[in-house]
Amino acid sequence: MKAKTLFDKIWDSHVVYSQEGYPDVLYIDTHFIHEVTSPQAFAGLRKRGLPVFRTQRTRATADHNVPTKNQHLPISDALSRLQVETLEKNCKEFGVELYGLGHPYQGIVHVIGPELGITQPNMTIVCGDSHTSTHGAFGTIAFGIGTSEVEQVLATQCILQYKPKRMKIEINGKLGKGVVSKDIILYIISKISASGGVGYAVEYAGSAIRSLSMEARMTICNMSIEMGARCGLIAPDEVTFEYIKGREFAPKGEAWDRAVAHWKTLASDEGAEYDKVLVFDAEDITPMITYGTNPGMGMKITDRIPTSEELKDVSEVTSFKKSLQYMGLDEGTQMIGKKIDYVFIGSCTNSRIEDLRMVADFIKGKKKAEGVEVLIIPGSKQVELQAKKEGLDQIFKEAGFDLREPGCSACLGMNEDKVPAGKYCVSTSNRNFEGRQGPGARTFLASPLTAAIAAVTGYIQDVRAYL
CATH class of the missing domain: 3.30.499.10 (Aconitase, domain 3)
Incomplete structure (x- = not known):
């Protein structure tokens, strides 16, 4: 049996239909939406008389347009108010759970997914937001999509996607004093440029990556998009499992044990091939700007x-x-x-x-x-x-x-x-x-x-x- 990368294992297990020369039909486990890229998508469903296909796999929050002062008061900016109110109206009409202003779970979409335990290994996750790659820190394929694709996922829970090439970026060694994960990713991007990852799904590996907390790993995967990559991901390990355990929407009891047993099989196989491999020394990384x-x-x-x-x-x-x-x-x-x-x-x-x-x-x-x-x-x-x-x-x-x-x-x-x-x-x-x-x-x-x-x-x- 051919050795597979972490990316290939997740992608291949989510392909609904594949035909040579065409994009794959990829099943999406979780679809996050917010107020900016969803209004036109809901309008498209309404026009075609379609429901949201799997409401339980769609989560909404308000984040981009919300004020950060006096959130208990009506939003003063007219456009922001319209966008947030439109999200509320659409979620109510289509039966989508919304973590809006005043809700205890409200927040930036890529912060709330992980902290609520919605984001888990072996998932495919999309959102009409480029920094969806953040969720890849958990060993998921997560990427941003356009408004027409948001409509596609709302209607079918699937998306048409060409499979990207695979790149591995390895960081080995011990990080120096004052160097944190933001410095790691800014260092990588400065080395390979803002277009160095175009066409690739990037897996981050190596001893320096393994030493990081989940929050630090999220920072790195978050900025994968800033090198032009389709997504960034890190193989799940004990750090991942410890972070997820006990969170609101994480599996419980026997379901937890089964999930972890499967998650442990996701790491890239020995001898798995990548289209490109880059190796950096952690000791060369300093505070960046x-x-x-x-x-x-x-x-x-x-x-x-x-x-x-x-x-x-x-x-x-x-x-x-x-x-x-x-x-x-x-x-x-x-x-x-x-x-x-x-x-x-x-x-x-x-x-x-x-x-x-x-x-x-x-x-x-x-x-x-x-x-x-x-x-x-x-x-x-x-x-x-x-x-x-x-x-x-x-x-x-x-x-x-x-x-x-x-x-x-x-x-x-x-x-x-x-x-x-x-x-x-x-x-x-x-x-x-x-x-x-x-x-x-x-x-x-x-x-x-x-x-x-x-x-x-x-x-x-x-x-x-x-x-």
């Missing part, structure tokens, strides 16, 4: 911005120069010591309780720098409650950090939390595109630790000097 307008434009925090002459690809020179012009930065200069205006700690990349604990632990007893605005946005109501239970809210308050309510917030300029034009923001989110955090906003992507040191000093700094 981006300087440009795509996540591939990243560097070690102690390095300097490259010059046009140093670029490997001559075709990138024009976009490189345009990017630096937008960011107000010069070629060949250092980032350390760069003054910043905003710090955003949140998003589906870094808004889990582990991220908030990391920041609180570092800033305890410190104060934010004058003139810097710091937003801390928990990824869910559960994370918010846990932070308050542990007294993290008091640490943030004393430091002058603004802990708000859950939502996508300043990750994207789709709600009230925007970074003003021309201002610099150190952000733990996943994208630094032009205008991503608001028209004219300038974003530096970094880890929660690097964001925390920027918040208390007012400048980009190497956090290792302060640990």
